Every structure is written in structure tokens, then in C-alpha cells.
Amino acid sequence: MIILFNTLGRQKQKLKPLKDRLVRMYSCGPTVYDYAHLGHFRAYVFVDTLKRVLKYNKYKVKHVMNITDVGHLTSDADTGEDKMEKSARREGKTVWEIAEFYTKDFFDAMEKLNVEKADIVCKATEHIKEMAEMVQKIIDNGYAYVISDGIYFDTSKLKDYGKLAGFNPEELKAGARVEFNEEKKNPTDFALWKFTAKDQKRQMEWENEFFFKPEQIDLGKVTAYARENPNIRVEKAKRGFKLVVKGFPGWHIECSAMSIKYLGKVFDIHTGGVDHIPVHHTNEIAQSQAALKKESVKFWLHNEFVLVNNQKMSKSLQNFYTMHDILARGFDPLSLRYLFLTAHYRSKINFTWESLAAAENAYKSLKEKIASLKNKGKVGKKVKEYKKKFLEYINDDLNTPQALSLLWQMLKDDELSDKEKLVLALDFDRVFGLRLKDARKKIPKEIIKLAEERLKARKEKDWKRADELREEIRRRGYKIEDTEDGYRIFKA
Ligand code: AMP
Ligand code: ZN
Secondary structure, three states, X not given: OOEEEEOOOXXXXXXXXXXXXXXXXXXXXXXXXXXXXXXXXXXXXXHXXXXXXXXXXXXXXXXXXXXXXOOOEOOOOOOOOEHHHHHHHXXXXXXXXXXXXXXXXXXXXXXXXXXXXXXXXXXXXXXXXXXXXXXXXXXXXXXXXXXXXXXXXXXXXXXXXXXXXXXXXXHHHHHOHHHOOOOOOOOXXXXXXXXOOOOOOOOOOEEEEEEXXXXXXXXXXXHHHHHHOOOEEEEXXXXXXXXXXXXXXXXXXXXHHXXXXXXXXXXXXXXXXXXXXXXXXXXXXXXXXXXXOOOOEEEEEEEOOEEEOOEEOOOOOOOOOOHHHHHHOOOOHHHHHHHHHOOOOOOOEEOXXXXXXXXXHHHHXXXXXXXXXOOOOOOOOHHHHHHHHHHHHHOEOOOHHHHHHHHHHHHOOOOOOHHHHHHHHHHHHHHHOOOHHHHHOOOXXXXXXXXXXXXXXXXXXXXXXXXXXHHHHHHOOEEEEEXXXXXXXXXX
């Protein structure tokens, strides 16, 4: 029995998958306009741990994650620039190049953190049709209206809008004044589709048609917008009007459209960081309710922030560290994974390099301990007791800190044989994902000799020789990875 904390309702609940032993889950993926940082890594290590716990409990998991490569604006209030277009301008590249570069960098980092890739990774730009169809349903069901810069969702039409965040829309109105767009009917209304502004040059834009019944559109106003902006056209259609627009989807619609496409109208789990609760996920819920007349998600799970000096690590505050920083300082990425596991996913982590160094020390001693165990001895019934305890911890809303201390307690237990310790440690590692098995692998002396020779060649800038040696190492079944202070070797 797995218990998870559901943000919707703010309580722990028993997980009961909709389809027998299959758990269908969706995770909000990264916006690929810059390097991912430690905050993002925490979000995905959390998702990975969740998947591992489900699989440890013999569930099958179907996991979908999106890549946001269009439509995420610099402000959550649907104003400001598209982050991708802004980044492309800054770096003098195309938006597509930006997306490709940072997506690859993101997945490289995920691999280093031993985060398993989602079964389906879907890009927003490849699902424009599905998003437009969902927006059309929302219009048809009477939840949308048009203003000069886009098609918006009328949040006042939903009785329980905002329930995920537990806020009262009246209170929010007061707080949202600063960014309130006067044309919107309610401060919490959000863009379903944005029109390219009249003088704007966008790299990513699409032409789409949306149909409105006469009572769903203020023809006078929309005709005036069309006169002002060549990217908007309004035509008479069979049972009303057709709006032909050049533009791009709002950020929230991609997750609604893609999760439903790949997981069905109702699925089990949706994840993201806590910053997504008040806007992004609140609006996803609203969209599904409006388009499908039902709730799509059973469990909403949110990880807490990584902080730096008690402020959220974020690109906008410029207080972030990337995988490149971790490697440049000579840390093993899995030490970061260890650090994340020492805290519960719903508590904040204030990141310092000292805390990472401490985690690295602990992780190193853990590996040394595992390496020193002899594969000998009996396997008795105490193993079962430990497994039971372990399951109890991880199934209680992923209590990884307790599960980790159980691992240490177990390794120090004199009543267990080495064999039992090894069996248990490797079994627990199916959830921790710390590659503890690798600690048992001895790298042969001749491979280390080749690696040392290669390091020397690199220092002497003899790249040809370094490449030859890498190839030789590969031929012998090992992979060498450069770190800023040397190298690491793995069994390939
Ligand atoms: P974004 O690319 O901003 O949409 O973020 C991708 C994921 O990382 C989302 O689930 C965010 O909630 C999460 N995230 C972003 N910053 C942090 C942070 N400082 N700590 C934890 N999670 C974060
Ligand atoms: Zn999302």
C-alpha cells in the first residue's frame, strides 16, 4: 500500500491506480531556454524516486514528460516575452537551435544523475494541432473569450477555480492588481492562445483557425483588433465566426493536451515543483474541466524548492548552479542525488557547497562499505524484517531520509552477514538509484594505466593520442568521462 500526499485536498491518500497494476503519470518538463539548474534536478530526481518506488512495489509505470519549447512567457501573468525567443535573440541562434542545445544538455545531466528517461518525451511544438483542438473545445463549451492579444480562459465560469492552491479568487484579485491586464475579465484569467503582436517578429508562430458562435464573440471589438493587427482575421462562418490568427499556444495548454493524448482523459499522477501550484497546474485543472467536463488527475504531487541563501534557486534571481558547476568543482553528480535523498521531497533544501561536500563524503563511505563486503554468509530471516521496514518508509509518501538511515543502520548491524548486507543494499538501491552495484566493480589496472596515459596526453594537448586512448579504453569495454579535474571510468 502506497500513501502519497495529494496537493489536491492537502492530505495523504492511498494510491489506487485506475488501471489495475499500471500507474500513468505525467511530469511537467523543463523549459529549454537555458541550462537546467539544481532546482530542476531536484524536481526530476523526485520524479525518478517516485517511479522507482512504484516499480519496487511491482507496479508498471507509463511516464510522460513534456519539453516546453514555446509559449512560456517571462511573466506568469501572460505578459512579457516568450522565454525561448528571448534566449535565441540573446545568443544569436534560432529558437530551434536553442531548444535542441538545452534539451540535450538537460538529458546529459539527467543521465549523470541516473534519472531514467520518461517513456514518452513530447515537445510542445510538435503538438500544436492537439492544443488548438483542446482550445476549440474550451471555446465550444463557453469558457473562452477574445481580447486584443489572445484567446483567454474565463476563470469565473468555474465554481472551484483555484482549489488546488486553496485560494479564494477574491483574495487573489487584490494581490494580482500589479500585473492585471485591464482587458481581462478577471485577474486570474489566462491565455489559451496568444496572437503575434502587430510589429512583432517571431520565429515560432503558427496559423490557426478558431470557431465562435455569435454569442461567444464581440464582433465589433474583434473587427477592431483585426484592423489594427494583420495577424488577426475574422470571417463569417457557417454558424458564427471564424478567427484566423497567427500566434502561439499559451503555456498551460500543452500539458493538458499532451497528458490527455498520451495517458487518456483521466490518469493517476501529475508532478511538478510547488511553484506550479497556483498558476500552471491550477490552470491545467481548469482547462480539463472546461474541455472534458471532468478532472483528469487523481494525484497532484509537488516537490519543494532548492534554495540558495533562503531564496528559491532560479534563473531570474541568477543564484543558480548547473551540472557544469558541479563537475567543475570535481563533484560526483550522484553525490547530489544522495543529498536530495537525505531530505524529504516536501521539505525545502538550502543548498551550500559544504552540504554537497558532506553528502559526497557520506556517499563515498557508503560505496567503500559496499565494496568491502564479502559475498559470503547465510541469508536469514532478518533480511525480510529490514525489507519490510524499508517498504514501510518508502511507501509512506517517499520517506527517503528514513530509508537512507535504515540503510546505514543495516550496514552497521552485527547480526547480519556480509551477504545479507549486500543483498539488502542492492535491493534498496533499486529505489535510491545510487549505482551502488558499481562500487563492486574493480577497474582493471591496465585500464587505469591507459586512462592515466590519456590524462597526460590531454595535459600536453595531444588530442590525437587522447582520442586513440579513449578508443582503446572503449574497445576494452570501459567508458571514460572527462571531469574538470581528471576523469571517471565506467564499465560500458
Ligand atoms: P521550469 O523549466 O521552470 O518549468 O521548471 C521545471 C521544473 O523544475 C518544474 O517542475 C519546477 O517546478 C521545478 N523547479 C524549478 N525551480 C526549482 C527549484 N528552485 N527547486 C525545486 N524545483 C524547481
Ligand atoms: Zn506543465
